[in-house]
Amino acid sequence: MGSMPEKPRHGFGSLVSGLQEVCESGVTKDLAWRRSQLKGLLRLLTEKEEEMFDVLRDDLGKHRAESYRDEIGALVKSVNHTLRNLDRWAAPEKAQAPLVSFPATALVVPEPLGVVLVFSCWNLPLGLALEPLSGALAAGNAVVVKPSELAPSTATFLATNIPKYLDPRAVKVVLGGPEVGEQLMEHRWDKVLFTGSARIGRIILAKAAKHLTPVALELGSKCPCIVDRLESKRDTQIAVNRIAGGKWSLCAGQACLAIDYVLVEEKFAPALIEVLKSTVKRFTATPECMARILNEKHFKRLSNYLKDRKVAASVVHGGSVNPKTLTIEPTILLNPPLDSDVMTDEIFGPILPIITVKEIEDSMKFVRSKPKPLAIYAFTRNEKLKSRIINETSSGSVTFNDAVVQYVVESLPFGGVGQSGSGQYHGKYSFELFSNKKAVFKRSFLIEFMFRYPPWDNGKIGMLRHVFNTNYVLLLLGLIGLRR
Numbered sequence: 001m002g003s004m005p006e007k008p009r010h011g012f013g014s015l016v017s018g019l020q021e022v023c024e025s026g027v028t029k030d031l032a033w034r035r036s037q038l039k040g041l042l043r044l045l046t047e048k049e050e051e052m053f054d055v056l057r058d059d060l061g062k063h064r065a066e067s068y069r070d071e072i073g074a075l076v077k078s079v080n081h082t083l084r085n086l087d088r089w090a091a092p093e094k095a096q097a098p099l100v101s102f103p104a105t106a107l108v109v110p111e112p113l114g115v116v117l118v119f120s121c122w123n124l125p126l127g128l129a130l131e132p133l134s135g136a137l138a139a140g141n142a143v144v145v146k147p148s149e150l151a152p153s154t155a156t157f158l159a160t161n162i163p164k165y166l167d168p169r170a171v172k173v174v175l176g177g178p179e180v181g182e183q184l185m186e187h188r189w190d191k192v193l194f195t196g197s198a199r200i201g202r203i204i205l206a207k208a209a210k211h212l213t214p215v216a217l218e219l220g221s222k223c224p225c226i227v228d229r230l231e232s233k234r235d236t237q238i239a240v241n242r243i244a245g246g247k248w249s250l251c252a253g254q255a256c257l258a259i260d261y262v263l264v265e266e267k268f269a270p271a272l273i274e275v276l277k278s279t280v281k282r283f284t285a286t287p288e289c290m291a292r293i294l295n296e297k298h299f300k301r302l303s304n305y306l307k308d309r310k311v312a313a314s315v316v317h318g319g320s321v322n323p324k325t326l327t328i329e330p331t332i333l334l335n336p337p338l339d340s341d342v343m344t345d346e347i348f349g350p351i352l353p354i355i356t357v358k359e360i361e362d363s364m365k366f367v368r369s370k371p372k373p374l375a376i377y378a379f380t381r382n383e384k385l386k387s388r389i390i391n392e393t394s395s396g397s398v399t400f401n402d403a404v405v406q407y408v409v410e411s412l413p414f415g416g417v418g419q420s421g422s423g424q425y426h427g428k429y430s431f432e433l434f435s436n437k438k439a440v441f442k443r444s445f446l447i448e449f450m451f452r453y454p455p456w457d458n459g460k461i462g463m464l465r466h467v468f469n470t471n472y473v474l475l476l477l478g479l480i481g482l483r484r
Helices: 013-025 031-047 049-060 064-090 127-138 152-165 178-184 198-211 233-245 266-283 296-307 362-368 383-392 428-433 458-468 472-479
Strands: 093-095 104-112 115-119 142-146 171-174 191-195 215-218 223-227 259-265 315-317 331-334 351-357 376-379 398-400 435-443
Touching: 013 115, 013 142, 013 171, 031 049, 031 064, 031 127, 031 152, 049 064, 049 152, 064 127, 064 428, 115 127, 127 142, 127 191, 127 428, 142 178, 152 171, 178 198, 191 198, 198 215, 223 233, 223 362, 233 266, 233 376, 259 266, 259 362, 266 315, 266 331, 266 351, 296 351, 351 362, 362 383, 376 383, 383 398, 428 435, 458 472
Parallel strands: 115 142, 115 191, 142 171, 191 215, 223 259, 223 376, 259 351, 331 351, 376 398
Antiparallel strands: 093 104, 104 435, 315 331
8 A cells, every 4th residue: 555544553663664675675766767656647647637626626626727737737847847857867967076186086976865754735735745756756765745634635636546656665645634744753754845834844843853854844925026117008917917816816825925915116006906906806707716715714814814903994905705615805905004914924815915115126125124935026127126136135036027937947946045944846956855965086096195194294284285275386396396
C-alpha cells in the first residue's frame, strides 16, 4: 500500500525506516527511475483529470477552468519542464580549481537528500502536493506527502491514486489531522517542506529542532499591489482585469499569492474603483465563477472583518455574505482603518482594501512598514518607479503589470523571505531544494608544496601570502629561489 489513512498505533517509525531502506538500496538515485516517476505523475494528471475536477469542486467549489489553470495544467507544464531538463540538472557541474592546486578538478555533484516530508495546503490541494513531490522525485528522494485534512476529497484522491501511478515503495501518502502531522515530526527527516500558516509553521520549526531537520517554509503574507496612474483606458482595463483575476478568480482570494490590498494615488482611486466594479461584476456573473470559502470557521473570520463598524463604513462595493453557501460577494473597501484586523491580518478571502497615497512613490514606504511579503505587484509604465520598487523593497518576488503568473514560470524561484517563508522551489529550484550540492575536489600526487606544513618560518608565511593573494608570479619566483 502507498497510503496510510490514519495514524498507526505506534507512530510512523516503521514507515520512515522502510523509506530509508529504499533510499539506501540506491533505487531512487537511478535517473531512469526518476523519469519513470515523473511520467507516472503525467499519466495521473491526464487519466484522472475528471476526478480531479470533481474533488476540487467538492472541497472548494472551484470551476473546472480554474482548477485546470491553477493546478492541473500548471502541473503538467511543470513536470514536462522537469523531464526535459533532468539530465542537465543531475549532471555534475564543473567548478574552477585554483591554479596553485594544478593538476586538479573541482565539481559540484547533486545528490538526493534521502527521505523528505511534504505538508501541503488546502487552497491549491493538488498543486501544493504534487509540485514539490515532482521536484523531490526528480532529485532522487523517497517522499511522504501529508495532504491537508481541510480538503478531504482531494486528500483521499491523492491517497488512493498516488500508489497506482508512482512507486509505492518510495512514495507514501499519510492522511489525518494536526495530531498526525505532529506525530510525523517526531521522526528524523532529511528535509521538510511546509506550506501553510505562520502559526503552524512555528510548530513545525519547533518540532524539527529536535533532530536539526532542515525545513523550507512557504507561508502567507499581505501581498500589496501598487497601481500607478495609467494614461490610456486600455492599460487601465488590462490592469484591472489582472488585478481582479489575481484576487477573486484565485480560489476566491484564498491564496498566499493573491493580491491582499491595493495602493493607489488619491486622484486616480475613483476611476480605478469604477473599472474594478464593472469588471468584477462581469467576471463573477454566475456563482460558479468564483470558489467558495473553505469552511464555516474561515467564513466567520472573513465576515467578522466586515462587521467592524469602521470597516463596514469603507465598503464601496459588495459586502454581502451567505452562510448557507459559504460565499462572500467580491468586496472593495476604500481606506479602511490601518489598525483594523482587515489591514493587519492576511485577508485570505474575497475582500480587497484600496489604500490611497498622495504620490505613488509613497507606496514603497508603506510596503516597507509591513513584514516582507511573498509577492509585490505593480502596474506602471514608469521605468524609474519599477527600479525603485526592485531596489527599495524586499519580497519573495516582484511582478510588473500582471499578478500571480510568476507562479507558473518554471525558470523563476517561488518562495518567501522573512516572515513570508524560507526556501525556494519550482523548476530547477525544486530539484535544488531537495538535493545536496556535494563539493568534490580531485588532486594528484604530482606537485607538493612544503611551505604549507610546519615547522614555520617567515619564508613560508611569505609564500602563503602569495598563494592567498593569487600572486602566482611571485610564488613561482619564490619557489625557484629568485625571490623571498
